[in-house]
Amino acid sequence: MEKGLVSVDRWTEGSQAYFLTHLHSDHTQGLSSTWSRAPIFCSRITAKLFPFKFPDFNLSLLRVVDVGFWYSLSLVFPSSASRTTVEFMPIHAHHCPGAVMFLFRGDFGWMLYTGDFRWEANSERAQLGRTTLLNALKGHRLDVLHLDNTYCNPSYDFPPRSVAAQQVVDIIVSHPEHDIIIGIDTLGKEELLLRISRLLKTKIWVWPERLQTMHLLGFHHIFTTKTTLTRIRAVPRYSFSIDTLEELNKKCPTIGIMPSGVPWLMKPSDGADNLFGSLLTSHYKKRQGSTSGRLQNGKFKDNIKPVDGRHRYIYSVPYSDHSCYAELQEFIELVQPISMKGIVSSSCCYVDPVYYFGRLCGGSKPLERLSDKQEKEDGSERVVAPEMKSCLVSAKSTNTDRKRKTGKGGSTGIHALRRVRRGAKIIQNDFSADSLES
């Protein structure tokens, strides 16, 4: 697509329409409360959470779009000044709440920007996403795929989140007398916590700001800020350290669970000195090509252990909101892009997806999807609404009625965890969970 038309998760000058896939900070760099450049298209949930991250943002600039619908924009080619129509459809990304991919079509062809996404082919909701995508493509292949290449390396091999979630539950169940702390971020991993709560019939502690987020997401009665109500606490990942755990263990037996854990394959026998420090380099080298820790009978057996003998309190569980290598491959085979580019390029270890998956690209081969026939037999086309929603860039604002509440941060009574309360901004725009509904 020509430059100057649309930007996805990029906030520099020069585009006519801006798209936000989800609210993680690395996708909002350059976006701030003072934004006034142009409207921003995002999912309903992202719009709902938006004021929480950007308190004084002019919400009339947000355009809520729904998954599975086509939308139409009238834009101007910067080069020729001629008008063109760009159509786009949001598609579930199954990354964090509100996360979507954006599929574009226009004079430039077909383009998909995945944002961050997880493609667990076997889960029911992933089937839904798959059907939505295939129906939207209608047999066309992608001219350009912008892919979440976070784990674009064959060594990144981890199970579906349902399996990892069960591992977390197993760890908790096997420590009936322990307090449990789970490291999470400001958004994401909600389903893991819900599952724990449901299976173990317990509430889960979160810090006050996170409770507000949970309420915005519609999770009531499951989370609490009262430590006395539960032995399971979800804490900010940045407050989660070996020191924290050792401190906590002076008062009460406590284990920590890291559900994001990059070192999924770290084994106790490796004898690392610490989780995050310099020795991780040697870990990384050791595990290249290693098969230990791999899936065995549906379980990553090596991971049901503390990651390190010396820090027996910490468990690393391979729960990831990004697609693993095998899932990326499956996704690329499904959409058969003619060209492809990674969206994660900031790190020094950027892996061009073409390096591993280039053989799956190219325009020579005619499009033939094994799945086409199956899709038709499914009769699952109902997922995609045939009608077109129109929304011109310059048009009206969204009807995001503000409903101000007298917002309190939640209860206090916090404990030894470092810095949990520090940096807690007073949120002035406290949207009720329902204010953006319908």
Add this chain to the structure above:
DNA sequence: GCGATCAGCT
């Protein structure tokens, strides 16, 4: 004093 940006840490 404020926001934006960056380095550092986990």
Add this chain to the structure above:
DNA sequence: CACAGCTGATCGC
């Protein structure tokens, strides 16, 4: 190795 995000220092206004 690096995710995603917080903290704190610094710079420009």
